[in-house]
Amino acid sequence: MPPETPVPWSYFLIRILFRIVLKIFYGTIVVEGAENIPETGRPCIVCANHTNSLTDALILVTSIPSQRRNMLHLTAKSTQFGKKTLTSWLIEAAGTVPIQRRKDFDEGVANNDAPLAKLTQTLEMGGAVCLFPEGASRYHPTIAPLKTGVARIVSTILSRNRDNADFEISILTCSITYMHRQHFRSDVLVSFHPPLNFRPKDNPELLEPVDFDNIRHVTAQMHRQIATGTFDAPSWNLIRAAKMATSIYAPLGTTMSLGDYVRVTRTFLDLFKTANLPDQAQSTDLAGQEDSDQLKDKDIVKLREDLRAYQSELYQLRIRDDRIRRPLSRPVIVYRMMLRFYWASFLFFISLGGLALWLPVAATTFYAVHNFKKTGPVWDTWDEIAQYKLIYGLVSGLCVYAAAIAVTFPIFPVTSVGVPVLMWMSLRWFEDAVSAARALVALGRLLRVTPETLSHLRDTRADLHRRVVHLAVDGLGLPADPERHFVVYGEKDKGRVVGRWANETNYFSVRRRRKRDWNETLRLYEQFDEDS
Template sequence: MQGTPTPWSYLLVRLLFKFVLKVFYGTIVINNADLVPVRGKPCIVCANHSNSLTDALLLVTSIPSNRRNMLRLTAKSTQFGKKTFTSWLVESAGTVPIHRRKDFEGPVDNTQAMASLIQALEAGDAVMMFPEGMSRFHPTIAPLKTGVARLASDVLSRHRDDPEFELAIVNCSITYMHRQHWRSDVLVTWHPPLILRPKDNPELLDPVNYGAIRELTSQIYRQISSGTLDSPSWNLVKLSKLAARMYAPLGTTMSLGDHVNITRIFLEAFKDANEETVSEQSSEVQSEALKVARLQADLKAYQDQLATLGIKDDRVRTFPSLSRHEILRRMIIRLSWFCLLLLISIPGLLLWIPVFITTFYAVRELKNGVMSDVFDEIAQYKLVYGLISGLGVWLCGVVLTLPFALFTVFLIPAIMWMSLRWMEDCVASFRAFFSLLRLLRAGKPALTETKRVRDGLHGRILEWATKSLGLPPDPENFFLQTGGREKGRVMSSWHSKTGYFSIKRRRKRDWNETLRPYEVEYIYPEEDS
């Protein structure tokens, strides 16, 4: 089997959105893409689903083209039949419509959709399904539907006379640092495929035991959740990120995968301590859970204190290394650098203005709906409308400079890209200036007390991380030796100095950095009870 030939529209979608995703997100880190089975081997790709169409685009662009001809997409049926650019993209890429119960009154029939997916798998294609069944802006993965396991059962049953027939389920974890913000970062982690054969998995052959379907669904959930942040609340995610930053402070040379993994380790430990079943465990387990609960409460109080002062943990960590004179000197440098970068960015920013206005109004109109229903579509709308308006700016610029079109066809996108890069450094300088200003305003007594609290918390976190969670005792040196050049300071290194001015992307010290001039505290919609 060689798989279905790649349609031109799919190639166009992949090329366009590979470009626009690299513009919208600062860094897209793809781990273990070599685990995806090669073309001709039927496989079902599964992933968590929190960012609407953007999730599908990330999966399409993260699979190497030399491994798969195409990824057969699935999407909610309400995306089809509309006179919109998004609808055209979805339909022209050979996407299979899935009818969701929440979109219709009464029962839905997906018989034709399942038949199309089975046909694609038997042709050696890869099909994509989101087992949560819907996209939602929530920190926890929804209970998985059994559709993937039932599809796998149907395919295996059709090939029960070929005991060597193989079907792979390839699970993927997508982690967005800030899914709807420009120049934020994304981690895409592929897991080892679950290989199913008629001879090895008779429990999945018709007539199938529903317990086997549930067990396979549980396996899919465990793999997906093991590579991302799966939390019952946003607050617990924030506390876990704070604990991870205190354990591995700002400036630690660490890959995005390491950063997410450490945050996930703290998150899972917090979740275990909050489990209702803890009361049924041994006294030792209860004592440890109580200790973690107290740490969690103290971290929350410290987090609130940082918010009151308007500063971040790293400023408290390094206090009082900076004198008042040194702070003022650095403020002058940051402000001067901000003004210089803003000045040289102005020509390119003029080209970006139509894009900013278009996306602003598109998202503004989107937010007129119920917030919990549309938060997951913000990035999708920014990507689509940003692409359309960006292409419009480029075409208009080429037409207006027609005598020099051979040059401007390349010069315009180059100017837009460089102005975006300069703006990243410009915003970082602006943010650093106000961070230093808030440090001055906080005053020595308040900072001294906050530092005392922080030192106590840091000691407790380090002891917990090394003795109970199995993390290395010296994270700064450990991760410096294991890699992670994507971020972090590398002192006295040419790589560190050139990386800051890299044309490709900004060298970030903090994976949570975005292209925003100031920090905004969002109140995200929680799951309805």
């Protein structure tokens, strides 16, 4: 086994700091497939989809258990190095390797010979390297075509070790799925897939001189694995339609893990995007098409369009599907509004002390993100919003902590522990208070909807429910009773609540809020896919 790569102290510090920050910023980070991660000493290239800039790398660093890998060597675009900023210091202190991109240089020429030599040396010593084969972070619903650099590195290393029969290098693909990548207390699913293992004796087709078709074949394998673990579609509308289908098939309150939710949604998504009609298909295009496959596609496209139309109606009214599924009488609505009002008021009151400490953090991150958004168009800035919130939140949070210690220095042994506890508990209380306030607002909106509109929406939903369940069960092989199935067969330790008693008691969990809706974020208004 190759010698282990030494781990710098700064890597330990960064890992601890950002593990705390990420657990604060994201409500639930669910890691699946950790058993697939090659252990320390086995050369490994970790590859993931890239939609959230530096946050993606931090998620991977903190999601890989230290008992599996002692260090993950990161790569980043060279333009982030050599600056007098905290982000630049963090990147350099973690031992990150700079990669040049052609578009960052006026001549369009990038020289990565030295970085590639460094990565090759690290891998041959048994290290793990993180690469994002899309080449750049981007805010887009589909995964970009992967570059062939990872496969070429594997080919180079196998060729250098062709005489070592026991040498093995792995490509570990990972899918990162953000429910709302830039929103506070949203959720993240990190799925590690079975590694692709390569040896000189087993993969002679990758030894130099190598046919480039074999390089493309390995790259295609990587793309398939990454794409099957997250949402990958040519348009946001397809993803929204798939989420709407999931909410009808497995309604609010179904005890699904985050992984189950993503897999069910992806199942609908795969069907919607493979229907061989465009997203805005017109009925006139179907004239004369009578074979069963074409009719099946016609039904799928019609369902997709009807789901989007129903979703748009709900968005206009700013109410959720669950309010239509379970109708309430007006007296019951008023009674529940009173309960939500008193409960939200109580939670807001007890969280005020800690919120005073959070105020400088919130103001700093808001100001930083507000200014950052002015630097470019949406498609070029939204993938870095979470990164800015994390960095500025970390800095301002440390400043608040230091100031609290300084002000209370005579009793600093107490405040050094009490301040973080107070800030965390106030955040948890505030999170529950916001949830209660959102329910209050939603019930108020429901009172304003006319009986005729509600009747129309219920009829529409009943028809959609029939068609979605028929498609899910008979066409996709999903369980006929999801509310019962996922209680028995779902993941029990992936952010899921089992049973009514656990649901009620864990509502007050100190560790994290037990969500019934994976679309939930910490916002005073409800988060809809239309405005995500």
